Each structure stands twice: as C-alpha cells, then as structure tokens.
Amino acid sequence: MQSWRRKALWLALLASWLLVLLRVFPLLRLAVPARPWAGAPQGWPRWLDAELLQSFSQAGELPEDDPQPPQAPRGGGHCDWGACFNVSKCRGGGLKVFVSPVAGPISDTQRGILASIESSSYHSVSPDEACLLLLLGPEAPAGECSPVPQQWNGGKNQLVLSLHPALCPQTFPPGQAMVAKASPAVDTFRPGFDVALPLLPEAHPLRGGAPGQLRQHSPHPGVPLLALAEERGGWRMAGAESPACPWDGRCEQNRGPEQTPFGATLPNATFCVIPGHRPEALHFLQALQAGCIPVLLSPRWELPFSEVIDWTKAAIVADKRLPFQVLAALQEMPPTRVLALRQQTQFLWDAYFSSVEKVIHTTLEIIQDRIFGASAHPSLLWNSPPGALLALPTFSTSPSDFPFYHLQRGSRPVGGFSALIWVGAPGQPPLKLIQAVAGSQHCAQILVLWSSEKPLPPRWPKTTVPLTVLARQRKVSDRFFPHRAISTDAILSLDAHSSLTTSEVDFAFAVWQSFPERMVGFLTWSHFWDEAQGGWGYTAERTNEFSMVLTSAAFYHRYYHTLFTHSLPKVLRTLADEAPTCVDVLMNFLVAAVTKLPPIKVPYGKQHPEARPPLAPGASVQQPPAQDCINQMAAEFGYMPLVSSRLRLDPVLFKDPVSVLRKKYRSLEKP
C-alpha cells in the first residue's frame, strides 16, 4: 500500500518536472540566435556591437570648432529682424511711428490709416524720434506706382504698408524695409521680418466694423457641411450628402442650387473650402466673419499675421491633392474640434480683422512685440479672447495677472480688494463709508483720491487696514489711473457719497471672484435706442433690464485702470473729463467692449431713489447726464458695445421665508 502511494507520488513529481522542462525547452532553443521568424515585422536590427559604435561627434570636437567673427548685416533679398532693424532707436517709449508724407493724391483708405495712427499711442510727430518710418504703399484705386521715397536710407527701420497692393510691379526693391502687404506670396515673404496682412475688401469699415455673424456656438443641424469659394466670387453650397465632386473644378455641370453673388452674402456652412490661388484670399475673411471654418487648399499666400496668430486653432490648411481624404476628415471631425474652430474664427475676426484700424494696430503691435523681446505678448494673449490689442503686455507678461485667463491657467485673482474712494468738490471725508468698507474682512487697503479744492483733513479715522490719501487728483479720468499704490487685483470704486453696508460689500466681492473680468455693481443704468431722437439714450429709471453699473459703487479688476488710461483714444478721455458724468458710461463701454458681456448687478439695500447718491455735483438725480455723451462714445467706438442683462445675483437664501439665523448676508435684507 505504502509503496504504491510512493510510486504515485514519484509519478506526480516526474510529471510536474516534465511540464516545467517542456515550458523551458523552447526558450532554450530561442536563446540561441536563429533565423528571424517568418512573418514577424522586421525592425531596425539590434547590432551585437552597438555599444562599440562611435559617437557622431568625437569628444571635444563640438566645442572646439572654429569660432566665427561677427557678421556684417547682409542686405539684399534676405533680411531678418536681427540684421536689418535697428532697435536702439526704440528704447524707452516702445514703438513710435512716423508716417512719411504721401506723394500725390491720397486715397480714402490711406486717410483712414493716417487718422487711426494719429489717434493711437504709437504716433510720433517727428521722424527723428520715431523708430519706425511708415510708408503707405501704392493703393490699387490710385494706381500710381510711386518712386523711391525720400529718407529711404536703404529701407532701414521702414515699413512699407499696402492694404490693397496695386497691380503695378514692385518699383523699388524693399531692401532692408519691412513689407506689410495683403496676402504675400510664400516665396517672397520673409518670416519674422515682413508682416502678412489680410486681403481686405474695398469697402472695409475704418473703425468698429461689423461683428461676427456667428449667433450660436455649435452649427445648426440643418446647415450644409461645405461652402466652396468660387473663382468669380461667391460661394457654392454643398451638403454632406453630395460629396461627389469636391473641388477639382471638373464638375461644372453639377452646380449647387444656391449661388450667391460675390460679397453680397456670407457663406452659411460649417466649412468653407478656399482654393490656394491668391485672388481667393478675399474669401478667407468672409469665411472668418461668417464663422465658417476656412479650409485652405495648399495656399500660396502667407496667412495674415501668421507670426502671432495660431491659425491651426481657427482654420485647416489642407493639401489640395487629397480632396477625398480631406473631405472624409471634415465629415468625421469630432464636434469638440468643430466647436472650438468655429468660435476661434469669430474671436479672431472681432479682435484683429473687422476694421482697418484693427488691422493697422495689429501690424504695429506685432512690430512692437519684436522690439519688446522677452516682454512681448505671450502667445496665449494673442490667441484667446479678448486678444492682444486689449491685453497690454506693459501691464504684465504673466497671463494670471489679467482677469481673462484664470481658467486656462488654473489660477485665481489674488488678494482681497482695494477700496478707492473718490472725494469730490464738497470735500467731506466719508467717515461712515470708510468704517463700513474697512469692516469687510476682504478689504486689503483704502485709497482716498482727494480731488476737492479744500485742504486735506488733518486726521483720518483709525482703521484696521492701511489708509492712503492721494491728494491733488484733478481730472475725473484720474479716478481710473493705474495708481502704483493699488496692491490687489480687485478694486472697489466708491464715491464719497456712496453708502454701503459691510454685508453688501462682502457679498459683491464674493460674486466678483466668480466673474473677475466683469464689473459687479449695485446701481444700474440702461441704454436704449431712441427712435424719436435717432440716437442712443440711457436712463437711470429702474427697469427690468440694465446694461451699465455706476462706478460710484462697483467692483472690477485693476487691469481696467491700465486699459482706461493707456488704450482708450485720448478724445474719449477728454470727453469724460469735460462732462464728468460721462466717465461712468465710458468705463462701462470699455469693459463691455472687452468682455462682450453685460455687467453684473447685486442687491442694494437702499431702494428709494431719493436715497441714491447724487451722480455728480450739479447733476440732477432723476435726469441722467447729457445724452450726447453716449452717442459720441458710440461714434468713437464705431458701434454700441453695451449688452443688456435681465438678472441680478442675490445670495442663495435672499429674502426667503426661512430663519434669518440661517442666512449669511443678513443685513442685506433690512428694509
């Protein structure tokens, strides 16, 4: 019995070892180098002596190579920024531009360009202090090909700008001059030196410009997939169902039902296919404006502002030799990408292309960025709303300092808020207000802007937060000056007459932290189109909607002070200084133009109109100030930027029939 059992156990042992060996044996066979297995993919061989291979650069060779003497700047056809532009003239005030006088008759577009440069901060009156000389190139309608201008100097530090390049051949070589022209050919374009402009239609607005046509984020289900740019202008629609003859021009007989005359209507499709020939460049802007994603087929021209704009976010550059592959890719493009591309077209159109003025300013901003070097706009500022013309690198080069990029950067506005109290003519120190504001735990500092003729009071109330008095603020626009003393991102702008409770301030600040790019205010105005007067008007009456908040009590980001002072045309600031009540309108215009969104209203305890703070000395309470000011501003902006809102943000338990003890902002509800 026992021996039987032993035998069985031995058998089991043997069997298990056999199993082990069976598994191992093939391995042993494999370990011996053999012919590669048939059918297995053959990669690059692993050389037995790979370790012995020499390095491509023998040790010591790399650093030892002969140094070369500095190069003299090369002229002629090849120029780049380092060699052909003298930056030393631009030290200090950034880019200063002198416009060389135009010989001969001046066209309307040229006049517009002149005007927009003159009103900008780039303008310089003398060629000696300017670091860039701007020469307006020949225009198509004028048709005269100008000779080499005076002060040419080989073109050094010159920019030859032509929005509508004339048909005449280049009369003089650009040499060391930068060329900014519409849709330059890729072969002659010097990247990093020349500037590619968009090809604008003849009647492009000088200022303001038409807004983008996109009314909704995602394409409407019924909209055709493709619109094809036609050689004679206009667009041909092609539905997703008829992809038979994409764009090789061989299907003339199969005309789509819809044919639109050139320039009259914009394409209403998801993708706009544009052939690569230069005349078709005009279609490019139309597509952008329409929110139709441009699909460029092997373009022979440089895309506008390609130095700074990341076109891969808004357009598709495809190879015209692969029509069916491109078509398939478009049909299968994930909705997320379509959504992003569509929105980007609109943003770019609004930020850089919708008016001649924007195109010119963008050109100059690009050159200024080259001068700034390390302190230029980061790419994010160029490629996300509100765009580089409204995000000044002189404020900061770190996107987190601006109110617009917190989401992309995963950051939050820093610090509490700084209360800015504007003390006007009566010259009474607003003691009660200071106490109420200083009572907020988020208040970091109080700044009193003293603009009264009266002498400063010797003593100020004791507060827990630092209180600084900035005396001798004369002009009303000084109120929005980016004072160095402001240390927080949030500003609470106040008048000496404003009356707020600590609770109101706290809640408004909590709301502002959710919307750091908007204005959060207590008192509102609304604008309206006055048919009788044929102009804009605005009212302080309480209505169901509003579009402006008063800066006598409002939170906003300190960046708007920089923008107000350094980016608004001087005309507008002068206007505000002359009619002080206009300053509220102007600030609201500015923020709305940047954000394209309405301000935010939060509840305000004092409901009775007579309790409202006077708007300004001398102005009557019920009657809003001169209606004229809103019209002048709308004219200066070129459009009406204000947007209306129909809601107010209240605390979650605001005026609910629950115990007051449950509520965080109790005193907001006192009648």
Place this chain on the structure above:
Amino acid sequence: MCASVKYNIRGPALIPRMKTKHRIYYITLFSIVLLGLIATGMFQFWPHSIESSSDWNVEKRSVRDVPVVRLPADSPIPERGDLSCRMHTCFDVYRCGFNPKNKIKVYIYSLKKYVDDFGVPVSNTISREYNELLMAISDSDYYTDDINRACLFVPSIDVLNQNTIRIKETAQALAQLSRWDRGTNHLLFNMLPGGPPDYNTALDVPRDRALLAGGGFSTWTYRQGYDVSIPVYSPLSAEVDLPEKGPGPRRYFLLSSQMAVHPEYREDLEAIQAKHGESVLVLDKCTNLSEGVLSVRKRCREHQVYDYPQVLQEATFCVVLRGARLGQAVLSDVLRAGCVPVVIADSYILPFSEVLDWKRASVVVPEEKMSDVYSILQSIPQRQIEEMQRQARWFWEAYFQSIKAIALATLQIINDRIYPYAALSYEEWNDPPTVKWGSVSNPLFLPLIPPQSQGFTAIVLTYDRVESLFRVITEVSKVPSLSKLLVVWNNQNKNPPEDSLWPKIRVPLKVVRTAENKLSNRFFPYDEIETEAVLAIDDDIIMLTSDELQFGYEVWREFPDRLVGYPGRLHLWDHEMSKWKYESEWTNEVSMVLTGAAFYHKYFNYLYTYKMPGDIKNWVDAHMNCEDIAMNFLVANVTGKAVIKVTPRKKFKCPECTAIDGLSLDQTHMVERSECINKFASVFGTMPLKVVEHRADPVLYKDDFPEKLKSFPNIGSL
C-alpha cells in the same frame, strides 16, 4: 456523494498512520511539486515578454558584417537642394494615402557600407546616435517594413556630422537608393552641417527634394514648412546624471560656459563681467588640467575650476553664442540645467521652432546688442524668469533629452503637416504637464449671448405616468420661448398614447422611443434637438410657473456654458469620515443643480453620451440614480465654472406629496447620493464642482416696485 463519504473515512485515517519521518518526506515532496507548478505558471508568462521584444525576432549581426556597395565614380549625383520646396510642391502626399489613424508610415533602408571604386569607405558606417535614432523610429508607431506602403523614407546613410563623410560619394549613395526619385519623401537627419572654412548652415550634400532635419539652420537655408530644425544632441545628456533643480534665484545672474568663443565676443563678455562683477561668470577652457581629467567636463575662470555641466545649475541665464555653426549642443545642456538660454546667434532657426514657442523659454538677443545683454535681462520680472526656467527644463525633458525624443518630435511635426486636421495643438506642444493638469479649456469659450428667437427644446423623460406627463406638456407649452417638445418614451413594454390623445400645443411635439429603460437616455444628443438650449424636465415637474421657466431660459442665454437649474444642492467634505457628503439642506451655498428641470447647452448631451470619463455612464444606468450629479460633474469639469441656480425654488416635490417619502427613505437616498459624489470624484481624479454663494433672480425681484411692471412677476415660491 459516494466519493465524499470515502474521503471522510479515509482522509483522517491516513495521516495518523504515517510516521513522522514520512510526513516530512511527503511535505517536502509536495512542496517540490508545488514549486514546479508555480515555476510552470511563471514560464507561462515570462516567455511572452521575451518573445514580444524584438530581440528575439531580429537577426543578431555585427555592424561590420553589413553588405558592401561599391559606388562607381560616375554614378549620378542628386541636384543641390531646391530652396523653393514646400510641402505642396515637392512632397508626394499620394504616398501617404488614406490613413484612418492619421499617422504617416516610415520606412528605413537597410544598412549598407558604401565604398568608392578603390574600396575606400565613404563614411563611418553608422554612428551610435544615428543607430539609436533609427532604432527609435523602428520601435515607434510610425515604422513600417513595407516599402510600398511607406510615405516617408529614412536612408540609413549617416549624415549627422558632415565632417565624417565624403560629400560627393555620400550624395551618390543617396541617389542609388531604390525609391530615391529625386529625394521625394526622403528625410535626412543632420546635426553638424557645413565645414571649414565657411560653415554652411545646412548639409552640403546635394539632396535635391529630400527633407532635411537639420541642427543649425539659418533663415537663409531653412525652407519654412518643409525642413525641420532640430537640436544638436548633447552626449552629456546621457553621460552625466544631473538631478533636477527647481526654479528660483541662483548664484550667478548670467553665465557663459562655452569654450570656443570668438575673441571679439569674449571681449564683450569680459566687459560685462567687469561691469557687473560677482553676478556674471564667464568661463573658458582649462589650460592646465592634470592628465586623465576629461576637459569636456571642466571649465575654468582664472585658476578656479568648475564642473560642467553642473555649474549651469548655478546660473539664472546662460549665454548660448554662435560658434562656427549656429546650432550649439550647449543649448541642450543649458535647458537641462533649468537655466534660461540667452541665444545670441543672428538668423538662427531655433530647434522645432515650427511648433515650440521659444519666447516662453529663452531670450533672443541680436549679436549687435550683446553689450546690452545684462540690462535687457534685468528688465524681466522675477516671476517670468521662473516661468521660463520651468519651461526650459520641460523643453529639454520633452524634446532634447534623448535621440529618441528628437527623432519622434521630428516625425510628429511632419505628421502634423500631412494630417493637419489631427495635428497637436500649441498647448499640447508647449504646456508643461503641471499647466496641462491645472488648466481648463472651456469648449464654449466665445462670449456670446444666443438670440432669444432661437428658443429652447424641452426634453421630457417619461416611463408611464401619462396623466402627469400631459400636465407637464401643457404647462411647459405656455413658456413663450419653447420651440420644440421632445418626449423620451422610456417604457419598452407599453406603447405611447395615440396621437389624438396628446395635448394640442403650439409647438412641434415629437416622441422618441428608446431601446432600453436607461436614465442616460435623457441626455442623448437626439437629432431632433435643433436649438442649442435644452430644457431637461421630469414628467412630474408641474409646479414650475411659466415665468420661472422663461426666466430660466433668459438666464441660460447669459450663461450658455453653464447648467442653469432651480433647486440647488451642495457637496461638503466630511472631516470625520474623510469623504464627500451630499447636502440638500437650505444652505447659503450651491455647487449643483437638479436636472429634474435644468437648462443647458446641447453639446453637453454629446459629452455625456460619448465622452463621460470612466464607467460613470454605465454605473448610473445600473444604479438608476445620480444622472444629475454626473451631469453636474461633467459640465463643471469641462468648463471650470459653477452652476447657476435661478429663483428661490428649493425643491420639486409638491407640498401635498411630502407624506409619501418617509424619513428612512430620505436617509438612504442621502447615503446613495453621497456615494455617487465619492465615486465620481475618484473617477474624475479631482473634485470639479465649484461652490458659489449666489443665485440669479430677475432684476426687480422683491423690490419695492409695482408687480405689474415687472417682467417675471410669478416667481418666488419655494
């Protein structure tokens, strides 16, 4: 049955009968058997990994044994490079054909040794780096061994360093490649171009239409959008172990570590050092090093000896100056040390500049401005410097640190050109992983208030409560901005009522029947939805007034990228249990809204159905609960924004039905909901919900103002 009885009898009897000696013996035996079995199991898995590594598939050979090809002296030479080449003129895209994965296929010619008529080799067969490079390509997804399917061809002729090759003969070797065809779709890698005395900035080997990935391009030789500018690989990357050093102030502000600097530039550098003293360090090669010390790894200042590249970690900015060539290997060392490179090399095309944003990681100074370098650098704020240091290190990690990284980045750039609609974005190329994690790119980023005329589509999910459903339909149809009503019939066992029985309403009413009774059917992107705004509403929500719904829609128009709903809920961190808790008390904060009635953009339906992370969607369907919490998570995660709660409404249950759900039911409900939050937070890997203290009311809500003049008077019940 029988066997078990037997066992019961024999089993216990067996062991006592054995002697102790035998028992040990048996135990040893059994353990050996067991070991054997385990070993067998192990080998079951081991060989797989060995077999799959190509080591086992590929013939083991020596580089010296590769076939020799004799090049006749009069064999053809390619044209010189064509400077006007662009992708759409010189590149044959037809070879890349249709490719569902949007990936180019790369073929590598097999290695040959080329000799001239006299048997003299044309070059070293292959360098260590080029071997690595080809190996990296061969191991990547791009590789194909089928020459007929390839879109890009990489010759195995090593031209990384022009000094080690014979130019004419190498060109002849290229020209006789089987698919050369004027160099179309051929890619050459070269890091050290040109040779004495004039050092051309691109490879001098005539190569016709071949693309060149070159390491020292200038604006004069670089064909924008055709060639690829690559770094000069620094062998120190592999040889030296240099632990990462975080950003922050360092001992030297500016450092120059290059050995071969033209005397004129050295004078400039010395002048800067003289002016600014301690904060500038200009190093040179060491003249009196003892034997055996690698001179490449040492730098000297007068008699002080510094270790290279370690010394680079002591500096904030490091000069990268043009030598004979524009591309310098020191750039790679500098980036690795987290030192911000100050590139002084006019007309140099920085590596991968087609996709990398060098402004974020470097300062480019014109050679003419060299004497001003110090003041230029000083104007950069500290925060930006730290950002640049971080970025520099990230560029090295991602694109410089190995030959493999360089090879794959080059192929990715070419791939992006051929399949532009699948190209990597600026952010994917440039953002370091920490930024990628923290940032949110809102899919609805354009500030846009959709026109009111568009209206909204109401989607009612229903099972069989027909009477209540009809009431909801009648109520909702009173809302002025309703443009379509969609009923999702989730009951497969019962047909929806006949057409004639449905309430007559002024807008189109559609019934969609579903295949399965799932909660996620409510968030399906039905083709019938034509508006952007969607109102999800349960079939028992009859208490919302027309004013409330219309106002909700108005609020959604101002916040089209958010969930806009009525009753708000909150998530809280339970410190005792260390997990999340669901809160439905009437608090001062909200972080979610119930989707029993909520407005949102229809794009979120697409996201919910197709892009919901992990198994959340199936989990919700299986548990028949928490689809609203899942939607709140999804929207908050993708937009980074909080919900908007509108009006004071606190709950959906009608007052008379409170008796139905008892306290215990409520308790289990709360536990389940809390579980959902914890489950979702772990799947998302983060807590995306944002807490806010505000809700949206009409402008004049509860103001002392005549009710009849208010736009939305009928609002306010809880």
